[in-house]
Amino acid sequence: MDRFTHEIAQTMRHDDLPASSADIALADVRRRAARQRRRAVGLAVASVAVAVVVATGVLKALPDREPPPAEPAPGPAIGLHPIDISMASATDWFVLGGTAPGCEQQDCLRLSVTTDGGESFKAVTPPPGWVYGIAFQDRQSGWAWGPHELWATSDGGTTWTPVTLPHNTSPIGDGRATAAGLLTWVDGDGGRRVILAAPGAASADMPGLPQIQHEGWVTPAETSAGVFVLGRFQTGEFGEEGALELYALAEPAAPLTQPCDPAGRGQLTGTPAALWIACDEAKTTSVHVSTDGAKTWTRLDTEAFGFGTQVVGIDDRQAIGVPPGSNTPGQDVTDIAVMGLPSTYKPAPTPPIDEPVAVEAMEGVALIAARNGLVISPDGGWTWQYVDGFAPAQLIQPTPTASTTATVDVPEGAVPWSDRRDFEVWQAPPPEPRPTTTPCTASDLRVRQVQGDGASGQTFLFVDVVKKTDGRCTLAGYPTLIGLDDSGARVTIPTEHDERLGDYAESPATLDPGETAQLTISSDQRNCEEAQGSAPIPTEKWTALTVVLRDGSELGLNRDDSTTCGMSVSRFTRDNSPIEQPVRWDSLSAEVALPDQVVAGGLLTYVVTLHNRGQEDVDLAPCGGFSQQLAFQDMNGNDFAKPVSEVYRLNCDSDPMLPAGATRAYVMQLRVPDTAPAMAEARLTWQLVDTSPDQGAEGFVEVIR
Numbered sequence: 001m002d003r004f005t006h007e008i009a010q011t012m013r014h015d016d017l018p019a020s021s022a023d024i025a026l027a028d029v030r031r032r033a034a035r036q037r038r039r040a041v042g043l044a045v046a047s048v049a050v051a052v053v054v055a056t057g058v059l060k061a062l063p064d065r066e067p068p069p070a071e072p073a074p075g076p077a078i079g080l081h082p083i084d085i086s087m088a089s090a091t092d093w094f095v096l097g098g099t100a101p102g103c104e105q106q107d108c109l110r111l112s113v114t115t116d117g118g119e120s121f122k123a124v125t126p127p128p129g130w131v132y133g134i135a136f137q138d139r140q141s142g143w144a145w146g147p148h149e150l151w152a153t154s155d156g157g158t159t160w161t162p163v164t165l166p167h168n169t170s171p172i173g174d175g176r177a178t179a180a181g182l183l184t185w186v187d188g189d190g191g192r193r194v195i196l197a198a199p200g201a202a203s204a205d206m207p208g209l210p211q212i213q214h215e216g217w218v219t220p221a222e223t224s225a226g227v228f229v230l231g232r233f234q235t236g237e238f239g240e241e242g243a244l245e246l247y248a249l250a251e252p253a254a255p256l257t258q259p260c261d262p263a264g265r266g267q268l269t270g271t272p273a274a275l276w277i278a279c280d281e282a283k284t285t286s287v288h289v290s291t292d293g294a295k296t297w298t299r300l301d302t303e304a305f306g307f308g309t310q311v312v313g314i315d316d317r318q319a320i321g322v323p324p325g326s327n328t329p330g331q332d333v334t335d336i337a338v339m340g341l342p343s344t345y346k347p348a349p350t351p352p353i354d355e356p357v358a359v360e361a362m363e364g365v366a367l368i369a370a371r372n373g374l375v376i377s378p379d380g381g382w383t384w385q386y387v388d389g390f391a392p393a394q395l396i397q398p399t400p401t402a403s404t405t406a407t408v409d410v411p412e413g414a415v416p417w418s419d420r421r422d423f424e425v426w427q428a429p430p431p432e433p434r435p436t437t438t439p440c441t442a443s444d445l446r447v448r449q450v451q452g453d454g455a456s457g458q459t460f461l462f463v464d465v466v467k468k469t470d471g472r473c474t475l476a477g478y479p480t481l482i483g484l485d486d487s488g489a490r491v492t493i494p495t496e497h498d499e500r501l502g503d504y505a506e507s508p509a510t511l512d513p514g515e516t517a518q519l520t521i522s523s524d525q526r527n528c529e530e531a532q533g534s535a536p537i538p539t540e541k542w543t544a545l546t547v548v549l550r551d552g553s554e555l556g557l558n559r560d561d562s563t564t565c566g567m568s569v570s571r572f573t574r575d576n577s578p579i580e581q582p583v584r585w586d587s588l589s590a591e592v593a594l595p596d597q598v599v600a601g602g603l604l605t606y607v608v609t610l611h612n613r614g615q616e617d618v619d620l621a622p623c624g625g626f627s628q629q630l631a632f633q634d635m636n637g638n639d640f641a642k643p644v645s646e647v648y649r650l651n652c653d654s655d656p657m658l659p660a661g662a663t664r665a666y667v668m669q670l671r672v673p674d675t676a677p678a679m680a681e682a683r684l685t686w687q688l689v690d691t692s693p694d695q696g697a698e699g700f701v702e703v704i705r
Helices: 003-012 019-036 525-532
Strands: 052-054 057-059 081-087 093-098 109-114 122-124 133-136 142-145 150-153 169-171 176-178 181-188 193-197 203-205 218-223 226-234 242-248 251-256 265-271 274-280 285-290 310-313 318-322 332-340 344-354 356-362 365-370 373-377 445-455 458-467 473-475 480-484 490-492 495-498 509-511 516-524 540-548 554-556 561-563 567-570 588-593 597-599 603-612 625-633 639-649 663-671 679-688 697-704
Touching: 081 356, 081 365, 081 373, 093 133, 133 176, 142 181, 150 181, 176 218, 181 218, 181 226, 218 274, 226 265, 242 265, 265 310, 274 310, 285 310, 285 318, 310 356, 318 356, 344 365, 344 373, 445 554, 509 516, 588 679, 588 697, 603 679, 603 697, 625 663, 639 663
Parallel strands: 081 133, 218 265, 495 567, 597 697
Antiparallel strands: 052 057, 081 093, 093 109, 109 122, 133 142, 142 150, 169 181, 176 181, 181 193, 193 203, 218 226, 226 242, 242 251, 265 274, 274 285, 310 318, 318 332, 332 344, 356 365, 365 373, 445 458, 458 516, 473 509, 480 490, 480 540, 516 567, 540 554, 540 561, 588 603, 603 663, 625 639, 625 679, 679 697
């Protein structure tokens, strides 16, 4: 750390720094940055030459370069909805963002850079494809990656070139810009593994490192002692076996000591003289620091860090912990904390942060990119404020440039849209217990089945009996069991009463003709072992099991059984579950036809076609309901915005009959919210209320802003 950087870090590291000092501290950072701009601002990190051995030899850190003059790229420089951030130094940052929340396409991506600690930004050119991650080594050399490609720039984002990846692989993990190049990981032919992309060169596998476990991950970090990688690496012959391990790239032959559970998860971050590891434990996150190259670790007092807290080193003696937030839009994070050596912990108030997406720190300055903006701490995490131009109220809210109504070709004769909601929802009548009546005798019943089951020392016989005669009768109380013992004598089997009843199991069981009652006979070996201890347990066996009803009549089960622990018998029960909702239109299927695009805030008009695939005409009266939902989710099912869910009445009054084999089109409408994110595939699902779920339909539409 050079003198300038050290002065800033020391000045800002005070527990009692008042919140009102934040503006003064931030202005001081910017003034010093301006005086130092002709010098190498990033000297504290970039001057550390890290040697990494690859197949072609040794790569060394590149010297600092002054940025060449470049015209700003088209598009805004501020007000972007953050996607990722990268700090090349305390004053040089790159912000990847979208002109709308949840941007998932290249035309809404923007890239901005500041060289004065956020006082001003200029637009630079993003890569020519959709990317979601960036990492810059300095003001000039950087990388960006998306689901299929890796790009590199050597002129601060003015131009980008694709990086050659190992054959048939794709970048899948976050990268870290080190002095030797971008360290990241890919998946594809040959499995998951760590690669290095040096400036101006193709990527190469890192020799000596094991493969990453199937569905594993890595997190790289750099210190003055070298480059380190923490991840779940493959430990067996197959990718399913793995452990959390830490490696130094200079000597990758054997893993280093790391403080996390090998079967758990961890994350790694580095500052010039310290390694920080956060270990996800049962419900919390523990934080550990090493200042001797991972030889020893000190656990910090982090109080109640929740599971998944992201920990980033601020400097060599302090780190911040940022909770993961929520996938629910609008749920804010405000409990960021600072920890350090000696072991200290203190919550630091922040502006409301809606789901952090990236955290960066360097030389005592920290940045958090979130759904609702970009916040900065110029004093090691003690005070926070929004970066000017990236506060929630300053984020871009573009007005639609296309028609606000999106529609498809409507077939001739289609039923017009109706916004009525007054349809009747079917409700199951509540279960009513039956009154008891004449007791059943064995002549009223037949044994339909006796089914055996068991696990973990328990055995069960499930006995189903069916009422075979006219009229109604009742099975009440606990029956008696008899059987033949080893000598062939007919004996009464000792039983205990099993008083448990399942959901909707009614006892006494009053049966109508054709209805079924159930009896459970069980034995629990575990209870017997506890009672007998280590003494031998005798085994009793009976054949020709028979159930004796309360009137003395008998039902033969045609089963044998044995037990070492006695038996239990339940009461006869009848299933009194609520009536299931009837399927009115089980012969109908649905298809949706959507326009290619819809504008956020506009009206989506689409067509649903019902097809009667049955052999009989379907009467849709009384007109039932249907549901429609437009969801805005990423590939992992996380919501970018709250879905639109509505229920309406099907407009079937004018022509309720749908002949066998016929189809009929219905015009549908849905208002897309103003806050809908720009995305390639918003999913619309449509479903009749009175049909089974697999009779609905879905489609996708692009949302533009």
